[in-house]
Amino acid sequence: MDSNGVDMKLVEGTAGYVLEDVPHLSDYIHDLPTYPNPLQSNAAYSVVRQYFVHEDDTVMEKIVVHKDSPRGTHFRRAGPRQKVYFKPADVRACIVTCGGLCPGLNTVIREIVCGLHFMYGVTEVIGVDCGFRGFYSKNTVTLTPKVVSDIHKRGGTILGTSRGGHDTSKIVDNIQDREINQVYIIGGDGTQKGASAIYKEIRRRGLKVAVAGIPKTIDNDIPVIDKSFGFDTAVEEAQRAINAAHVEATSVENGIGLVKLMGRYSGFIAMYATLASRDVDCCLIPESPFYLEGKGGLYEFIEKHLRENGHMVIVIAEGAGQDLVAESIEQQDASGNKLLKDVGLWMSLKIREHFAKQRKMEITLKYIDPTYMIRAIPANASDNVYSTLLAQSAVHGAMAGYTGFISGLVNGRHTYIPLNRITEKQNKVVITDRMWARMLSSTNQPSFMNPPQGTTEATE
Ligand SMILES: Nc1ncnc2c1ncn2[C@@H]1O[C@H](COP(=O)(O)OP(=O)(O)OP(=O)(O)O)[C@@H](O)[C@H]1O
Ligand SMILES: O=P(O)(O)OC[C@H]1O[C@](O)(CO)[C@@H](O)[C@@H]1O
Ligand SMILES: [Mg+2]
Secondary structure, three states: OOOOOOOOEEEEOHHHEEEEEOOEHHHOOOOOOOEEOHHHHOOOOOOOOOOOOOOOOEEEOOOOOOOOOOOEEEEEEOOOOOEEOOOHHHOOEEEEEOOOOOOOHHHHHHHHHHHHHHHHOOOOEEEEOOOOOHHHHOOEEEOOHHHHOOHHHOOOOOOOOOOOOOOHHHHHHHHHHOOOOEEEEEEOHHHHHHHHHHHHHHHHOOOOOEEEEEEEOOOOOOOOOOOOEOHHHHHHHHHHHHHHHHHHHHOOOOEEEEEEEOOOOOOHHHHHHHHHHOOOOEEEOOOOOOOOOOOOOHHHHHHHHHHHHOEEEEEEEOOOOOOOOOOOOOOEOOOOOEOOOOHHHHHHHHHHHHHHHHOOOOOEEEEEOOHHHHOOOOOOHHHHHHHHHHHHHHHHHHHOOEOOEEEEEEOOEEEEEEHHHHHOOOOOOOOOOHHHHHHHHHHOOOOOOOOOOOOOOOOO
16 A cells, blocks of 8 residues: 555565556456557558567656666656557547646647547547636537647647636536546646545546546656656746846946746755856755855855855745744635745845945845746747657557556656656655755855854844
């Protein structure tokens, strides 16, 4: 049993080989008919040698091994199978998008619709309006290749999205009422927990409905997968804000450019944007606590840096330093996520206040908050390709009868990962790993490891 009380499908082999397999409709519905995969007669694919994925193909989770290491955990390789468990004419698919926006959402929607249509001949695809609650409180939209043909060029999601409103039983009732038999759920960690609940309820009711998740998270906080779609686009867009901060900071005496980037619990966007830019002198993320006052603190670093260089750029992830920003009431959004205090604004006030009080140095600070600008844009070329492949993998998986899975990239290979595996924990920057060290050595910022006594607490 996993921590959510779901049976894990483990297959063990020699030398410590473990396959963490994904559920299949035939696990709980017996004697399901199968059909030849229509791709066999598809003009585009029929010429491709070994187009179908071999039953036994799996992908290793850890690829750095020692001579005597066990072979370890593997995931099923994604891709089309020889046999499918749905007759195309019988498929009635739906797509829903939940949680915050992310570049590439429309591409995933487009490619699920086009993949189903052009690869499998499925014509009935509906879009659920505005997230999970759309299953029972909104109308649906019909999705055809024509409707979605150019949506990948637009940011956001044409279906709309929302937080909260997940009522498993009502959602599954609706799936049953509408005779939907493939559910594609695009969203982050919360959404995939919702997808897992839907899958379990569908299985409890014994329905022939495949549930496929496509992980979406601009924060890159989904574990196991190499990275989430839209992440690169967001990092790229963040460069524009950092460049502006740099231009502002270098154009005045003792200029400071402060940029706040997304990252609720995970600082990947801030870390990668910093590494990409090289103009950043200090990067602050939720995983690495910092302090302001005293020896080794942020103020000391700023002062020293300004004296030596005359300007500086600071990038802060929205979830960083939340313990420092004093406020009494903790608030949550509709999904139960902690509502963050505006650390960027707070920090800009604190730095200004500190230097004004100290009277040693006059500074000019410009605060740039591009929060929503980095996620409300269309995917760049590489994220478009990535989103396309994730969507196609999800379609192949659902057609092959797999369920309760997400399609995800593991060590550069497309795989099917059990839903429960990615909802158990969040992916975070490990500050004892080499990537954080690379980042620190690019900025030369303090590690903030040894706060002097009495300076770590909220300062107001
Ligand atoms: N534990 C859970 N069980 C069932 N549904 C959940 C759970 N957590 C969240 N959800 C539902 O999933 C949807 C999206 O959740 P949330 O707002 O946390 O965004 P997310 O998918 O984590 O995306 P992101 O955080 O990247 O914006 C909401 O409709 C919420 O009700
Ligand atoms: O304002 P919203 O839509 O709730 O989204 C903000 C949150 O969404 C995220 O981008 C995750 O999708 C977080 O980084 C951020 O805290
Ligand atoms: Mg989330």
